[in-house]
Amino acid sequence: MKIFNVGIIGTGGIANGAHFPALEKQQDVNIMAICDINGDVLKAAGERWNVKNQFEDYNKLLEMPEIDAVHICTPNDVHMDPTISALKAGKHVICEKPIGRNPAEGKAMCDAAEKSGKKFMVAQCWRWNQDVVALKRFIDAGELGDIFMARVWAMRRRGIPGWGVFINKEKQGGGPLIDIGVHILDFTMYLLGNPKPIAASGKTYTNIGKEPGHVGNLGQWDWENYTVEDYAAGFVRLDNGASLVIESSFAANIKEDKFTTTFIGDKGGAQTGPLEIYGEKHGTLTDTTPSGLKQPNIYESEIRAFYDAIRDDTEVPVTGEQALNVIKIIDGIYRSSDAGKEVAID
Numbered sequence: 601m602k603i604f605n606v607g608i609i610g611t612g613g614i615a616n617g618a619h620f621p622a623l624e625k626q627q628d629v630n631i632m633a634i635c636d637i638n639g640d641v642l643k644a645a646g647e648r649w650n651v652k653n654q655f656e657d658y659n660k661l662l663e664m665p666e667i668d669a670v671h672i673c674t675p676n677d678v679h680m681d682p683t684i685s686a687l688k689a690g691k692h693v694i695c696e697k698p699i700g701r702n703p704a705e706g707k708a709m710c711d712a713a714e715k716s717g718k719k720f721m722v723a724q725c726w727r728w729n730q731d732v733v734a735l736k737r738f739i740d741a742g743e744l745g746d747i748f749m750a751r752v753w754a755m756r757r758r759g760i761p762g763w764g765v766f767i768n769k770e771k772q773g774g775g776p777l778i779d780i781g782v783h784i785l786d787f788t789m790y791l792l793g794n795p796k797p798i799a800a801s802g803k804t805y806t807n808i809g810k811e812p813g814h815v816g817n818l819g820q821w822d823w824e825n826y827t828v829e830d831y832a833a834g835f836v837r838l839d840n841g842a843s844l845v846i847e848s849s850f851a852a853n854i855k856e857d858k859f860t861t862t863f864i865g866d867k868g869g870a871q872t873g874p875l876e877i878y879g880e881k882h883g884t885l886t887d888t889t890p891s892g893l894k895q896p897n898i899y900e901s902e903i904r905a906f907y908d909a910i911r912d913d914t915e916v917p918v919t920g921e922q923a924l925n926v927i928k929i930i931d932g933i934y935r936s937s938d939a940g941k942e943v944a945i946d
């Protein structure tokens with residue numbers, strides 16, 4: 601059995617919480633080298649996961665010819681450069697979400713992947729959520745008919761992260777829309793059959809994020825340096841005639857956090873989190889609630905799928921092009937908010 605030698609760039613939160621533990625469970629991978637610009641974080645990860653090859657410069661890691669695949673677990677502003685460098689160095693790449701901060705970065709990454717012939721996957725872990733997996737089967741079987749509308753919520757009541765760079769527009773590319781909205785938008789677009797976005801109208805607001813003294817359920821953030829939106833709403837036209845509305849917030853005055861999409865089709869509807877499917881049979885309205893769904897560890901499933909695609913030489917389940925479409929939606933909503941009118945998406 602071929603053993604894949606792996607490098608991890610960025611050994612912070614998501615690497616320690618998801619990538620290292622998921623990789624440790626795989627029989628056919630060996631974590632060969634790690635990199636972080638923060639020497640203390642790097643050393644701690646090296647000790648915790650027993651990895652001897654440690655670099656503060658990712659180019660050094662990429663120079664190791666033994667490495668087959670690289671995990672990019674750095675902040676959003678450090679997705680494009682290491683991904684392109686890794687692909688150029690002949691490595692397969694799995695990059696954390698979002699693909700990049702904007703469509704230009706995402707496009708450059710997709711182009712590099714195509715040129716390299718290597719696998720390039722974006723780590724959109726919600727694809728392995730039990731509701732998404734089950735609902736895909738119902739949609740494929742035609743239970744919803746033609747889906748013409750998706751209503752997406754990625755809403756926290758008081759969930760502004762008190763760590764990392766999530767409140768920094770320059771490093772993140774945006775606020776809740778690009779951080780948590782990207783997860784729900786990704787699986788929504790997947791379940792819609794990956795249509796192309798053609799126009800967006802949106803509006804963003806920053807209220808609570810820039811004020812002191814609020815409740816911080818995810819720690820206390822630096823309100824004085826808060827440069828992203830804390831609420832975004834958008835309406836998006838898709839090229840298959842369907843449309844999508846989204847609301848995404850780190851801090852909204854609502855009852856409780858809500859991460860869900862409602863799909864409305866001409867034959868039926870559905871809502872995720874928890875999954876319900878709405879229909880009409882024999883003159884009766886029906887609500888179907890699946891029972892016995894089993895939630896796998898989404899990170900293990902995602903990482904297994906990446907290595908299966910390399911091993912079997914098949915398409916990765918979350919392609920760069922799909923992730924690029926999602927970042928085009930996010931960018932369209934931001935551009936529309938700035939412009940004060942609907943904008944076209946190329």
Ligand SMILES: NC(=O)c1ccc[n+]([C@@H]2O[C@H](COP(=O)([O-])OP(=O)(O)OC[C@H]3O[C@@H](n4cnc5c(N)ncnc54)[C@H](O)[C@@H]3O)[C@@H](O)[C@H]2O)c1
Pocket residue numbers: 609610611612613614615635636637638641656658673674675676678696697698723725764765779
């Ligand atoms: N899939 C998910 O559920 C999920 C959850 C959290 C974060 N993420 C994504 O993971 C990425 C990282 O987020 P995080 O929470 O782990 O952040 P983090 O700040 O905890 O970790 C990022 C690490 O990258 C390092 N780094 C920064 N620049 C670097 C460089 N040039 N070279 C090497 N290392 C560098 C930092 O020192 C830090 O240790 C983000 O893109 C975020 O969107 C995904």
